[in-house]
Amino acid sequence: MTSLEQAxxxxxxxxxxxxxxxGGADSTALLLACTRRWPGELRALHVHHGLQAAADxxxxxxxxxxxxxxxxxxxxxxxxxxxxxxxPEDAARRSRYAALAGMAGEAGVQDIALGHHADDQVxxxxxxxxxxxxxxxxxxxxxxxxxxxxxxxxxxxxxPGSEIRDWLQGQxxxxxxxxxxxxxxxxxxxxxxxxxxxxxxxxxQFRATFARSAAHAAQAxxxxxxxxxxxxxxxxxxxxxxxxxxxxxxxxxxxxxxWLLRTHGCTPSAAQLEELLxxxxxxxxxxxxLHIKVGGGFVHRSGAVLDWYNDGPSLKPLR
Numbered sequence: 672m673t674s675l676e677q678a679x680x681x682x683x684x685x686x687x688x689x690x691x692x693x694g695g696a697d698s699t700a701l702l703l704a705c706t707r708r709w710p711g712e713l714r715a716l717h718v719h720h721g722l723q724a725a726a727d728x729x730x731x732x733x734x735x736x737x738x739x740x741x742x743x744x745x746x747x748x749x750x751x752x753x754x755x756x757x758x759p760e761d762a763a764r765r766s767r768y769a770a771l772a773g774m775a776g777e778a779g780v781q782d783i784a785l786g787h788h789a790d791d792q793v794x795x796x797x798x799x800x801x802x803x804x805x806x807x808x809x810x811x812x813x814x815x816x817x818x819x820x821x822x823x824x825x826x827x828x829x830x831p832g833s834e835i836r837d838w839l840q841g842q843x844x845x846x847x848x849x850x851x852x853x854x855x856x857x858x859x860x861x862x863x864x865x866x867x868x869x870x871x872x873x874x875x876q877f878r879a880t881f882a883r884s885a886a887h888a889a890q891a892x893x894x895x896x897x898x899x900x901x902x903x904x905x906x907x908x909x910x911x912x913x914x915x916x917x918x919x920x921x922x923x924x925x926x927x928x929x930w931l932l933r934t935h936g937c938t939p940s941a942a943q944l945e946e947l948l949x950x951x952x953x954x955x956x957x958x959x960x961l962h963i964k965v966g967g968g969f970v971h972r973s974g975a976v977l978d979w980y981n982d983g984p985s986l987k988p989l990r
Contacts, residue, residue, distance in 0.1 A: 679704040682826040684782035689714040694729035697786030789878040810889035899929035937966030
């Protein structure tokens with residue numbers, strides 16, 4: 672049994688299970704291996720982003736593949752164009768997950784398998800490092816995650832991309848190459864084409880060691896969330912300013928990030944959080960005014976507590 676087949680053998684989703692099928696090598700291999708393990712229990716979900724001419728070729732490949740494997744296929748066309756100042760990759764990612772969730776509901780599945788592999792994990796970690804991310808970003812992609820009531824799985828996360836392609840070639844199965852993967856304007860592609868080969872030469876085991884570091888970061892992040900929950904329960908919601916001031920500065924930063932994300936779906940930048948901490952420290956008199964832009968809205972003082980608001984429609988709190 673190959674490493675890929677072992678990975679799928681160890682994968683235990685609730686059935687029926689869906690595979691997010693892009694038409695590329697990774698999701699094609701995942702669908703093929705899962706179909707062999709659970710014949711008749713697979714659904715394929717394809718998101719047509721409409722961002723490039725090759726999108727129709729991806730859909731055609733998915734339809735042909737699923738037809739041969741007798742796997743029901745659902746296709747959702749989305750408008751994944753990004754707004755001004757927004758990352759194209761982030762916009763496409765949000766559209767993709769929204770489309771997958773919608774199709775999963777229609778297909779009656781609760782588990783979705785994604786084809787991300789070890790190279791994707793390294794790229795995610797390096798991108799997080801390049802942006803100065805905290806532990807949440809350095810945790811990279813989890814092997815399993817709950818999102819909107821759906822469970823997402825990445826059973827191939829420990830396998831190099833080359834190994835997946837070698838397995839697929841051994842099965843005599845074709846796939847579609849995304850033309851955008853050769854576009855050096857995208858940071859991920861520059862990492863894939865320049866940085867990963869250099870890492871391979873300097874540190875042959877970098878995939879495993881990077882994954883271990885990401886796992887350590889994820890464990891530490893889980894502890895920070897647990898501490899933030901305890902602190903938030905103590906200072907109340909909305910946060911009481913005097914109770915916040917009794918915490919150490921790192922704990923203030925931790926609980927404020929947690930409060931803003933959990934309650935308002937908002938993440939402060941490092942500069943915004945630093946300014947907020949300075950203002951909280953200075954807020955020692957009843958008349959002290961506090962009003963700071965954070966995310967898409969503002970944190971302000973409301974009597975003895977902090978509050979957050981924006982001028983647009985209210986954000987749905989995260990659960």
